Amino acid sequence: MGSSSSSLNNVPDGQQLMQETGFSAAxxxxxxxxxxxxxxxxxxxxxxxxxxxxxELSENPIGDRIVGAFFLPGQETVDFSSFVRVLAxxxxxEKNRTRAGAQPDPANSRNRKLKFAFRLYDQDRDGKIxxxxxxxxxxxxxxxxxxxxxxxxxxxxxxxxxxxxKDDAISFDEFRKSLEKVNIDHKMSIRFLx
Amino acid sequence: MAALWPVPLxxxxxxxxxxxxxxxxxxxxxxxxxxxxGFNYSHVDPSVDLPRALRVFSLDYxxxxxxxxxxxxxxLASLAKLGFHWSGxxxxxxxxxxxxIMVGLLVGGVIYGVxxxxxxxxxxxxxxxxxxxxxxxxxxxFLPGRLFFENLGTILxxxxxxxxxxxxxxxxxxxxxxxxAPSSLGDISLLHCLLFGSLIAAVDPVAVxxxxxxxxxxxxxxxxxxxxxxxxxxxxxxxxxxxESFLRLPSVTGLDxxxxxxxxxxxxxxxxxxxxxFGLVAALTSRFTFRAQVIAPLFxxxxxxxxxxxxxMLHFSGIVAIVTCAxxxxxxxxxxxxxxxxxxxxxxxxxxxxxxxxLIFIFLGVSTIQDIHMWSWPFVCSTLLLCLxxxxxxVLLLTxxxxxxxxxxxxxxxxxxxxxxxxxxxxxxxxxxxxxxxPKKRLFITTTIVVILFTVFVQGMTIKPLVELxxxxxxxxxxxTVSEEIHSRxxxxxxxxxxxxxxxxxxxxxxxxxxxFNKKYLRRxxxxxxxxxxxSILRVYxxxxxxxxxxxxxxxxxxxxxxxxRPLLPEEMDSIRRILSRNLQxxxxxxxxxxxxxxLHQDLTTDKTRKPLHRHQSLTERCTYHTxxxxxxxxxxxxxxxxxxRARLSRSHTVCSASPRWSERPDSLVPAALNxxxxxxxxxxxxxxxxxxxxxxxxxxxxxxxxxILENEKPL
Numbered sequence: 015m016g017s018s019s020s021s022l023n024n025v026p027d028g029q030q031l032m033q034e035t036g037f038s039a040a041x042x043x044x045x046x047x048x049x050x051x052x053x054x055x056x057x058x059x060x061x062x063x064x065x066x067x068x069x070e071l072s073e074n075p076i077g078d079r080i081v082g083a084f085f086l087p088g089q090e091t092v093d094f095s096s097f098v099r100v101l102a103x104x105x106x107x108e109k110n111r112t113r114a115g116a117q118p119d120p121a122n123s124r125n126r127k128l129k130f131a132f133r134l135y136d137q138d139r140d141g142k143i144x145x146x147x148x149x150x151x152x153x154x155x156x157x158x159x160x161x162x163x164x165x166x167x168x169x170x171x172x173x174x175x176x177x178x179x180k181d182d183a184i185s186f187d188e189f190r191k192s193l194e195k196v197n198i199d200h201k202m203s204i205r206f207l208x
Numbered sequence: 209m210a211a212l213w214p215v216p217l218x219x220x221x222x223x224x225x226x227x228x229x230x231x232x233x234x235x236x237x238x239x240x241x242x243x244x245x246g247f248n249y250s251h252v253d254p255s256v257d258l259p260r261a262l263r264v265f266s267l268d269y270x271x272x273x274x275x276x277x278x279x280x281x282x283x284l285a286s287l288a289k290l291g292f293h294w295s296g297x298x299x300x301x302x303x304x305x306x307x308x309i310m311v312g313l314l315v316g317g318v319i320y321g322v323x324x325x326x327x328x329x330x331x332x333x334x335x336x337x338x339x340x341x342x343x344x345x346x347x348x349x350f351l352p353g354r355l356f357f358e359n360l361g362t363i364l365x366x367x368x369x370x371x372x373x374x375x376x377x378x379x380x381x382x383x384x385x386x387x388x389a390p391s392s393l394g395d396i397s398l399l400h401c402l403l404f405g406s407l408i409a410a411v412d413p414v415a416v417x418x419x420x421x422x423x424x425x426x427x428x429x430x431x432x433x434x435x436x437x438x439x440x441x442x443x444x445x446x447x448x449x450x451x452e453s454f455l456r457l458p459s460v461t462g463l464d465x466x467x468x469x470x471x472x473x474x475x476x477x478x479x480x481x482x483x484x485x486f487g488l489v490a491a492l493t494s495r496f497t498f499r500a501q502v503i504a505p506l507f508x509x510x511x512x513x514x515x516x517x518x519x520x521m522l523h524f525s526g527i528v529a530i531v532t533c534a535x536x537x538x539x540x541x542x543x544x545x546x547x548x549x550x551x552x553x554x555x556x557x558x559x560x561x562x563x564x565x566x567l568i569f570i571f572l573g574v575s576t577i578q579d580i581h582m583w584s585w586p587f588v589c590s591t592l593l594l595c596l597x598x599x600x601x602x603v604l605l606l607t608x609x610x611x612x613x614x615x616x617x618x619x620x621x622x623x624x625x626x627x628x629x630x631x632x633x634x635x636x637x638x639x640x641x642x643x644x645x646x647p648k649k650r651l652f653i654t655t656t657i658v659v660i661l662f663t664v665f666v667q668g669m670t671i672k673p674l675v676e677l678x679x680x681x682x683x684x685x686x687x688x689t690v691s692e693e694i695h696s697r698x699x700x701x702x703x704x705x706x707x708x709x710x711x712x713x714x715x716x717x718x719x720x721x722x723x724x725f726n727k728k729y730l731r732r733x734x735x736x737x738x739x740x741x742x743x744s745i746l747r748v749y750x751x752x753x754x755x756x757x758x759x760x761x762x763x764x765x766x767x768x769x770x771x772x773x774r775p776l777l778p779e780e781m782d783s784i785r786r787i788l789s790r791n792l793q794x795x796x797x798x799x800x801x802x803x804x805x806x807x808l809h810q811d812l813t814t815d816k817t818r819k820p821l822h823r824h825q826s827l828t829e830r831c832t833y834h835t836x837x838x839x840x841x842x843x844x845x846x847x848x849x850x851x852x853x854r855a856r857l858s859r860s861h862t863v864c865s866a867s868p869r870w871s872e873r874p875d876s877l878v879p880a881a882l883n884x885x886x887x888x889x890x891x892x893x894x895x896x897x898x899x900x901x902x903x904x905x906x907x908x909x910x911x912x913x914x915x916x917i918l919e920n921e922k923p924l
Contacts (some may be wrong), residue, residue: 048711054230070708076698080705104706122602131699172691192691204707 025203026094035102036120059091060084075155079134087139096129103130106203127202128190135184142183146168219427279383284315285566303668305418305569309661312573320577329578330571330778332638334527339564340635341516343414344527346511346561347438348534349554355431362618363435366611368435368472370602371409371443377598378591379405392584396648399460399528403451404652407640408595408659410444412633413437413527415660419631419668429622430810433629441635442476442525448639449523455644473740478524485534486515490533491540491734497549498736504549510539539736568634576639576657580649591655592662595632603627621678631663632656713792 025031025046034041052064065081066072074080084092084100102121117124134192135143135151148169155166176184176192184192269276288311319327329341356363379402386401416437420430448470454460456735491512497504502917503804512533519529542550603626611617640656643649 038612045710050708051711052709065709068708074442074705074708077705080702080709084709101706104703119893123406131367131695131702134698134702151698152694154700166691168694172694175689176691191694192689193695196692196696196699198699201696202703202711204703 025059025137026069029198031095031098034097036105036122037102038109042098045098046060047092049097057091059093060097061091075132079137079151079154082137083130083134100130103127104204107199122203124198125190127198128193131202132186132189134187142181142185144183144188145173148172148184214577278832281567281570282563284311285563285570287678289568290560290568301669303419303664303672305415305565306665306668307665308566308569309573309576312570313576314573315570316574316577317602319574326578326580327574329641330568330634330638334522334641335568335571335634335638337517339551339568341513341526341530342415342557342560342564342778343417343568344438344516344530345512345534346557347413347417347434348512348531349538349557351531351535352431353535353538355427356435359428361842362610362614363432363439364431366603366606367439368443370439370606371447373602374409374595374598375402375443375447375908376405377405377602378405378409378594381598382587382591385586389586393587393648399455399647400648401450403448403455403643404655406444406447406451406631407596407636407803408591408656410440410632410635411437411630413441414633414635415631415633415664415668416629418565418569419671420629424589425625429625432622433626434617436626437572438527438531439476442479443472443640444635445525446472446475452644457756457875475523476528477524479519479526479528480532482519482522482524482538483515483529483534486511486518486529487536490537490736491544494537494541495543495734495736497545501546501549504541504545508537508553509556511537540731543735560819570807572634572637572660576661577654580650581654582648583654584651587651587657588658589658595630595663599630600627624678625671626676627841628667632660633664633668634660636660746854866906 025042028039028042028100031037031038038043041160049060053069054064054067062081062085065084066077071077071081084097086096089096099121103126105122107124132143133139135147137147137150149165152160152165152169160168173182173184176188178188178191179185285308288308289304292299292307298307316327379398382405383396383398383401386396411433416433420433446468451472454464454468457464490507493507493511494504497507512530515533516526516530521528541553545553594647601625607618607623607626636656637660640653643652
């Protein structure tokens with residue numbers, strides 16, 4: 015477990031990333047190892063083909079959305095800092111401890127986690143999950159099991175439950191409200207990234 | 209209502225008084241010998257005096273003695289239970305187990321007073337072979353599977369290590385106490401103390417269930433305590449038998465201890481495999497029961513009981529076996545058998561376990577009235593104290609370690625409840641009777657009874673106020689909404705994906721792997737073909753719809769009187785979640801041709817479900833109409849009013865991908881959704897009366913693609 019700062023120097027922007035994301039040096043190093051592993055051609059950045067090479071990810075129904083979430087809009091590659099910043103959303107939320115110099119709204123706060131999930135739905139980034147977007151996600155997740163009409167009904171139901179301002183789309187606040195009973199920290203945290 | 213409470217008790221007391229007067233000596237065990245000489249006219253012994261004249265009325269008790277007495281006991285138990293529930297404020301204060309023990313004490317006292325000899329006691333065989341299996345089977349069948357497996361590590365941690373800690377701690381400390389009071393307790397050896405420790409340390413699932421059921425704590429806490437009480441049976445039984453055999457050996461070597469350690473593992477795993485085997489066989493059998501549906505429930509019970517008996521025969525842990533069997537076969541059996549059979553299974557399970565539990569507690573009370581008590585203040589008090597102390601320290605230490613590895617930490621309040629909720633029950637009681645006789649056995653029996661009574665009464669009664677005091681997180685009982693379910697599953701997939709990216713084998717990995725294995729092989733093998741798509745995502749949706757139509761937020765529980773039954777709501781939720789997860793994981797997987805064969809167009813519609821059919825269809829229709837003919841300037845007052853009235857239904861104005869085949873019927877434009885939850889809009893309702901009929905004609909004439917699976921989950 016090399017947590018000495020000397021090996022951290024190999025990591026680009028190591029110190030700054032540590033500050034920004036709250037990862038420890040050991041974790042950052044581990045993530046860098048993983049990044050280099052995924053980056054088979056040693057380019058220093060990842061492309062979508064590198065992500066698709068992960069076998070389980072291609073079987074995941076929303077795999078392409080997850081991969082897409084790593085890429086900033088308009089970008090074709092993911093460098094290490096973006097990689098880490100995305101993964102920072104999945105750190106468990108620390109409850110009482112505040113780190114010195116912690117960001118005011120750290121990446122792993124509940125709000126930011128929910129925003130990340132929201133963006134998985136809202137591909138066109140208009141701030142709302144429209145019916146079509148919801149249908150697309152449902153289609154991906156349910157696949158061949160369900161007919162089109164059933165999908166429509168389910169999407170209707172979901173929107174009906176969540177939509178409070180009756181604009182037939184789910185805004186981020188409505189999304190957050192509909193998930194208020196769900197333990198997001200539990201569902202969106204990878205324990206060992208603490 | 210409080211006035212009615214004594215009535216069933218009075219009835220049962222009078223029943224018992226008659227019984228006590230007529231009982232011959234000895235307990236009417238279920239396997240009692242055949243009744244002694246019956247005065248049947250069929251075998252007339254010439255040496256016996258024949259009756260001089262025919263009798264109009266005669267009493268032949270001995271002919272029916274054994275079953276009669278068994279039925280009377282069960283009747284007493286059930287009447288007491290009834291009385292308990294009618295007794296006004298008592299259930300709020302005193303848990304059912306306490307009341308039953310008190311009834312048992314009363315009955316035992318009556319019998320003792322009448323016959324001046326000890327009342328019948330609970331025989332260990334009757335307990336282990338007949339009374340315990342139904343309870344454990346019921347517990348295993350309704351175990352919340354997902355929650356259990358998510359917390360399995362922690363549960364095993366508490367069950368195995370915690371029990372070991374308690375046994376060794378109590379045993380050794382008691383030996384210390386015996387050494388300190390050599391005058392009265394000097395002849396209790398270390399092995400005896402350890403043996404006693406092993407049987408007194410075990411937390412009893414029966415007692416735990418009965419108390420925890422009445423207070424609704426959050427699911428995680430419930431499953432931790434309950435799972436621990438189930439699984440520590442393996443450890444307890446092994447240690448008990450180990451120390452017992454050590455007592456019979458002339459000397460104990462280190463090798464024996466090592467062998468003993470291996471036996472724990474063997475016992476646990478053996479029970480597991482026996483249970484798995486029988487569970488899979490039961491699932492397979494249930495696949496073929498559709499031609500004789502009436503006996504399908506019987507297989508569930510037979511196979512479970514068989515697994516219990518088999519593992520007891522092999523000296524494995526019967527409880528682990530039966531729980532594993534139930535957990536294994538449940539999903540396949542539920543998919544294979546009809547709804548009514550499912551309901552029957554659940555009802556019978558609840559009924560039997562209820563009767564069993566009641567009988568156990570009553571017998572505990574009755575058996576307390578004994579001749580053979582031996583009292584010793586230091587021993588008894590120190591045992592009580594040590595039980596509490598060791599359990600508390602054990603829980604604290606173990607939790608401190610396990611919290612580092614868990615996502616949801618076990619809070620201090622939860623720990624308190626776990627420690628304080630460690631009730632002892634009938635298992636200890638039966639085990640203590642099975643000890644080989646030695647001078648101080650009576651002391652052990654007395655102490656065990658005192659500990660059981662103390663834990664059940666004191667801890668059982670005070671745990672609820674303490675819980676309220678500590679404000680343990682209450683289990684939320686609301687049904688998760690459809691959007692919650694969808695988003696939760698999305699998050700599950702997301703987390704799984706991220707874990708793959710990061711290269712971490714989280715708990716999702718094993719769950720996903722198991723689900724894939726389950727789908728590919730197990731389900732295809734164990735579930736009959738016509739039931740393969742029995743579970744459908746629509747169930748969630750229509751379950752919610754159906755409940756709305758019924759106007760209730762929760763379905764009424766199937767059984768309510770039994771204290772260890774849960775209202776079915778959490779179970780339904782679990783099954784819904786399971787169904788949803790099962791389906792939401794079945795992504796477009798081309799490797800499974802079986803699924804392409806089974807579409808969702810099964811024709812299972814009934815009359816009851818026609819209304820939702822209307823509603824769904826009209827939803828899609830409205831969407832089509834909105835795209836084609838919706839015109840905000842339409843001056844049709846009813847239309848706009850109905851639009852407002854249907855604020856909760858689809859208001860989609862976007863292009864639906866619904867088939868354009870309705871474009872040829874622009875005249876049936878009126879949105880005719882039957883809005884069951886808003887009956888206050890009579891205007892639209894009038895319009896709807898004729899259009900549904902027209903609609904059904906249209907619909908029936910058109911494609912079958914519109915038929916949903918409309919089975920109701922629980923046709924109550």
